[in-house]
Amino acid sequence: MHNRRARLRELLVADRAAGGAVSTVALVCARCVVELSVTGAGATVLSEHHVDGDRAAPANRGLVHATDPVSAGLEDLQLTVGEGPCLDSFESGGPVLVADLAADGARWPAFTPGALALGAAAVFSFPLQFGVVRLGSLDLYRDVPGPLTRTEVTDALILSDMATQGVVEDLDGHATADLSWLLDPHVEVHQAAGMVQAQLGVSTDVALMRLRGHAFTHDLPLAEVARRVVARTLRFARDEGR
Template sequence: MAENRRRRLQALLAADLAERPESVVKLACERCVLELGVSGAGATVLSAAPGHGLPSRGLVCATNEVSSGLEDLQLVVGEGPCLDAFASGGPVLISDLSAEMERWPAFTPAARGLGAAAVFSFPLQIGVARVGSLDLYRDTPGPLTRAELTDALILSDLATLGVVAELDGHSTADLSWLADPHIQVHQATGMVQAQLDSTTEVALLRLRGYAFIHDVPLAEVARRVVARELRFTADEGGH
């Protein structure tokens, strides 16, 4: 049964690719929306940072602004289903996000404000090697059906193959090849690290804190730092 579903989804993805020769990962995310009854999907490359800090991240694709916002939010607040799925190696299936305030006190209210009522994250992995996550959301509460869950697991496998193909020899720790605003986050982190004479983890925490306090997307804070419009000092916030 599952093998038949896999063959069907592979055929659909192949047809999508023949019609539009784009990123397999992007097409897999779009296929998630079509097949799984979800409102949006995103795929992210993640790399575990030395010292067990937050993973580095490069957004591969998102089907809409809400999906993109949810990915960015998790990087800002340092918690959420994507990070949990990557850390555990197993799916994180939340059919009613409003019940997760204790688990994710910063992510949950902000994610609901973006329009997410249910979230489902699947690690992108080959064996024990994890390269990222596939993240889905619904704008109304409700679980994935058994068939939808099966298809989500299959599509996460297909998206994994797409990510590996697109990495094409790049390390997941080297995200400079990704055309993504999060690349500026890594540039800005390095600049703030130099400004503060601190560790990478402390620099990223300062960026995240500024974004959270001022209700500004982390990518915009990074852009300002890279453009030298915003500078951080050891004894105060950015100015």
């Protein structure tokens, strides 16, 4: 496992040196296509809120990267219909591996027909998480049925861990070892979230997601976005991002 991790890390370093995408997440997704014999890959960030019953469902999402239009379409589809491997992986905290989507159609009756129409025949999702803190998922698809090998699953788990580190870097500008923004955001971020909550009439969780989404979209640290909101040089509109 250690040797495979070191090998994959060396490959990502070489990809970056060769003039590949600047984003670690983009590099990981591209490497997934090469190493795992999949057709496409995407990474999505999710947040949670409570709905009826005990189930927690994603409240907001952001597509961090997709290698091709089908990968992007699959992310949008499952988050639109409210089911699919990405959401199951995010909720369970474990991999979701479906080698033949057409044969397992009853599992996601709303997602499967659309996914097949997009060109996906097999789907595989791996959570992006630090311990119990879940950020989203790394999602792969093949245009022909077929399982991942044991080695490919191992590599996918390693690559999902690397993508998780990349998501933290991209979203907030912190070092990957610094999880304070996830577990206990700075007071100014809390203050900014409260102001956005009042501006939009949304929950605190949604307000935080809007702040993080703005930071990612405009390539800014979350703390800088919060400072602008508190200084009233940045204001969120109800229809922004729709």
